[in-house]
Amino acid sequence: MTAPPHEAHPAGPGRALPDTQQGMRRRNLARVMHTVSAEGPLSRAAVASRIGLTRAAVSTLVDELIRTGLLEELGPERPGRVGRPGSALAVSARGPAGLGAEVGVDHLAACAVDLRGQVRARAVRYGTHRGRSPEPVIEQLAALVRRVVAEAEGEGLWPAGLAVAVPGLVARDARTVVRAPNLDWHDADLSALLPADIPLTVDNEANFGALAELWLGEGTPRDFLHVSAEIGIGAAVVVDGLLLRGTRGFAGELGHVPVWPDGPACPCGGRGCLEQYAGEKAVLRAAGLEPGEDRVGLLAQRAEAGDEEVRRALRAAGTALGIALTGAVNLLDPEAVVLGGALAGLAPWLLPSLRDELARRTAGPACPVSVSELGPEGPLLGAAHAVVRAVLDDPAAVAERG
Amino acid sequence: MTAPPHEAHPAGPGRALPDTQQGMRRRNLARVMHTVSAEGPLSRAAVASRIGLTRAAVSTLVDELIRTGLLEELGPERPGRVGRPGSALAVSARGPAGLGAEVGVDHLAACAVDLRGQVRARAVRYGTHRGRSPEPVIEQLAALVRRVVAEAEGEGLWPAGLAVAVPGLVARDARTVVRAPNLDWHDADLSALLPADIPLTVDNEANFGALAELWLGEGTPRDFLHVSAEIGIGAAVVVDGLLLRGTRGFAGELGHVPVWPDGPACPCGGRGCLEQYAGEKAVLRAAGLEPGEDRVGLLAQRAEAGDEEVRRALRAAGTALGIALTGAVNLLDPEAVVLGGALAGLAPWLLPSLRDELARRTAGPACPVSVSELGPEGPLLGAAHAVVRAVLDDPAAVAERG
Missing domain, CATH: 3.30.420.40 (ATPase, nucleotide binding domain)
Structure with missing residues (x-):
């Protein structure tokens, strides 16, 4: 995740990008994930009818998503349905998780949300950061994040990315806090200060609050x-x-x-x-x-x-x-x-x-x-869900890393 | 064209739309058209290398676009280039054209623009419309449009659509002028008043002016x-x-x-x-x-x-x-x-x-x-080019109608 997710960057037909079989497969993997996420548990046949592909095509996609731990089978559907009983598919409650973190003026917070949208770990630390330089604050935040990661790993989850909400203007590199007047931060690059092995996105708290409202409201x-x-x-x-x-x-x-x-x-x-x-x-x-x-x-x-x-x-x-x-x-x-x-x-x-x-x-x-x-929880939840959404939007990328 | 073109409606992976071979073909036809439009004349091989498809795939697409009159061959490329001489492709100067029209407070105008972006016919009529009801004004505009269409047809063009710029708020149906205070129009449906056989889009003049600025500035x-x-x-x-x-x-x-x-x-x-x-x-x-x-x-x-x-x-x-x-x-x-x-x-x-x-x-x-x-010409040109862009964005749709 080198660019902030969920931007208004439609890939319209005006862009001369190749439209290949490989790209189609990636997009169809995303469609399967989004469909099961929004409406699951669903059988393979139900997924196929919802996204307008053949049962065979969907089975190939589903097998790949199960193999990489993004979907799981809940076992045979209960009898009484028409046709051969299929195994119901659900988004995995183990595997990749979205990490969210927040730098408030008076608190720090971190959480882990699984692909089903459940908060699985959370940590908060109170205390004002007004006038403190970014380094010690971010070090404290990194400690909270490590705690949340350890707790999540204990439940079979691994961090697919970390999104941090800050009360200030963030450059489009999604790393640099250009100006956070209430913290008195200027041009603070957060990328060096947080776990280097986890893809990082930094964004304004109002943006993550809005995304939380959109997805969870x-x-x-x-x-x-x-x-x-x-x-x-x-x-x-x-x-x-x-x-x-x-x-x-x-x-x-x-x-x-x-x-x-x-x-x-x-x-x-x-x-x-x-x-x-x-x-x-x-x-x-x-x-x-x-x-x-x-x-x-x-x-x-x-x-x-x-x-x-x-x-x-x-x-x-x-x-x-x-x-x-x-x-x-x-x-x-x-x-x-x-x-x-x-x-x-x-x-x-x-x-x-x-x-x-x-x-x-x-x-x-x-x-x-x-x-x-959602009240004051919005930005933190929005941050974690932004990572989860990025996984649903391109499951192939996660499979390559995972 | 039942919805206004060029809206912020990206078809992201979150939408459960089927991604079929047929859809891929449509998008690749658009890529060929846009590439030749922006950079032509180009050989098939040059198009292929620019959009990242094989020469064979591009040839199939190009043949279809030539058959439907959207592309034309300019004859063999001049010698001196490396490899077998290919025939250079250009966007057709005949075939579909975009019609633009404008209702100003003190004038009416119409024009036809070919797929290459050249204005091929134009008509203007001066006189204030303040306080006049929409019907007679639009009838005069329809007469101008007919004149422009006749002139364009004489040059081997046919109208792919008509876009009308108005100084007022237009509903999302792209037909109804909800409010044009300087004309004193309210809830005026323009669809009944203009040629019924040509797909119609009505939009605010500032919108078409902005599109002209984007495309032609x-x-x-x-x-x-x-x-x-x-x-x-x-x-x-x-x-x-x-x-x-x-x-x-x-x-x-x-x-x-x-x-x-x-x-x-x-x-x-x-x-x-x-x-x-x-x-x-x-x-x-x-x-x-x-x-x-x-x-x-x-x-x-x-x-x-x-x-x-x-x-x-x-x-x-x-x-x-x-x-x-x-x-x-x-x-x-x-x-x-x-x-x-x-x-x-x-x-x-x-x-x-x-x-x-x-x-x-x-x-x-x-x-x-x-x-x-572009000055006062912007909205009229933007309207005509919006129709041309819609053809480049989905040439298959035009071929089906043409």
């Missing part, structure tokens, strides 16, 4: 804008089920969309950016609170208790979000906006003014805004 | 934001060479991005939208001029002559564009912004303040802003 559409916040405000644009990354990999910088262009100066160089009104620091200031531990919890608790100053601050943040999202919705025409991360916990007080603003600035019906049910 | 990147203006301000988002359309087909509504959110009311329901500062009406008002014929020409002429009021109005419009584009660039991270349509003619007076605003609101190097060289 209930009824998430394939075109949506995922807005997430920890300390800054990030967003991820998903178009037809693929992340829009941008030329440098920096797409989704909602926090620096100008809201009131003559407003307060922002460290980004601009004025009146969304973060100046709806970022954590701005909201705490407007609510008359001091930055400290569990700031979102504190805001939610005060708002719940009826603190009018806090409620007013959150209403104002919702209004600013509504203005920035009006621009985003006009540009992108998504099917929905989903609020995740810290925003999800504050949604009861942000949403009314946000929705009002969006509705009164929109000619037709306003774009629906919903709240993520 | 010098050095246009594959990721860019195309900003265009006639009377309203539209934009088109191109990601990896594909248009981002949005759920309803309405993506790219830059004109209704809030710039100063407490500014003047906009007919869209919002306040302080970009069109309130940089739309034609707003600029004319700020410049103290009356709306009339050739408004852009008048503005350019006055600005050129040193009229300080006009220059100030254009500077202010550039500032508003810069603020709106800061938001768009933060969200999309495009490689470039290209100004087309009427904006191109006013660029000398808009660009300095636009670029200033973008630069001072951006932390790193600002996104480069350039000016289209």
Whole structure:
């Protein structure tokens, strides 16, 4: 995995790539894996009818996937079905696993997810990383990852790749954290600091949060804008089920969309950016609170208790979000906006003014805004599932390595 | 052509579509067409080496494309080359042609472009359509199209499809103009009004303008934001060479991005939208001029002559564009912004303040802003070339119809 998976890079007929028997086999292996993953357990005949290939062709593909440990046979199907009983196929619960890891501002986490999507190992470590240099933080993360790997290996799994979510801008090399203002990291190359024997992908936490929403959320559409916040405000644009990354990999910088262009100066160089009104620091200031531990919890608790100053601050943040999202919705025409991360916990007080603003600035019906049910787990799960998806998308590559 | 071409709809391995010999043949026919189109004239051997198939496989494909009139042989290659002389292949200058048409606020146009990309017939009609109902306007357009078709048929071409550019929002059915405020059209279905025997696609003029920029512009990147203006301000988002359309087909509504959110009311329901500062009406008002014929020409002429009021109005419009584009660039991270349509003619007076605003609101190097060289021709050419591209993308479909 040298490039980030799930990019908007369709291989259309305009590309002069050879379309060979070998390429067809690879794609058909992926179709079998995806079909069994989404609908299994299934017999070979059921797989064949679903993907439109002959039973014989499917059997050859399935045999290869069983041999390389990606599929397993559950034994003969229970009687009572029509025809000769076939053996039901399922995605293997052993074999390759996706490793996810997260660098939060106040915590580190790692987990292993098997091909069936089950979390099989997990480790978390709390403590702030503000102003710490990348090396010791990443060393601690590497220790968590090793712990998770050891635990997963004990269950017959092996790591197919590691994906790391970070709260910052990541270059398209999927290794370099170009800028993570809340950690004060600049141009930090993570590849030297994590296990060298496992293929590595680094990405922005909003991107992995959006992918988690897409893959694991209930009824998430394939075109949506995922807005997430920890300390800054990030967003991820998903178009037809693929992340829009941008030329440098920096797409989704909602926090620096100008809201009131003559407003307060922002460290980004601009004025009146969304973060100046709806970022954590701005909201705490407007609510008359001091930055400290569990700031979102504190805001939610005060708002719940009826603190009018806090409620007013959150209403104002919702209004600013509504203005920035009006621009985003006009540009992108998504099917929905989903609020995740810290925003999800504050949604009861942000949403009314946000929705009002969006509705009164929109000619037709306003774009629906919903709240993520994955909450702060999203980016970590999205990272691990990105690795799992990469295996399903090209099982032949894993078989070659495995 | 029942769906708009060139959408961001990659057929990734996640889709359970059968990958058959037949599908492979179709895709390889497309590869041959695209290769000869981009690099021809080429011998069969040269095509084979470029697309990575055997000479025999390519010969079979080429024979089929010659039989259906999409490729032609130019006769034996000139001697002096190594090996047995082969016959050079070129895309046919007869056979299928793309028809483009445009409904402007003050003009109608139609043209025919052959598979080599040459304009072979063209017709224009001037006169304002403001406040006219769609039927008589489209009847006039249909007459222009018939004239162009007759002319093209006289040269051995036949229409493979018709694409119509309109200044408004078009539904994803690629037939219904949902809203064209400057024509005062609402939910106008164009399919009944144009030649029924020719496959029809209707799309927003900014989208076709962007495609023209992508396909015909010098050095246009594959990721860019195309900003265009006639009377309203539209934009088109191109990601990896594909248009981002949005759920309803309405993506790219830059004109209704809030710039100063407490500014003047906009007919869209919002306040302080970009069109309130940089739309034609707003600029004319700020410049103290009356709306009339050739408004852009008048503005350019006055600005050129040193009229300080006009220059100030254009500077202010550039500032508003810069603020709106800061938001768009933060969200999309495009490689470039290209100004087309009427904006191109006013660029000398808009660009300095636009670029200033973008630069001072951006932390790193600002996104480069350039000016289209296609000018007002873009949407019409983009429409005709969209049909030509659809033929190159699936020559088998044309052969079945032709």
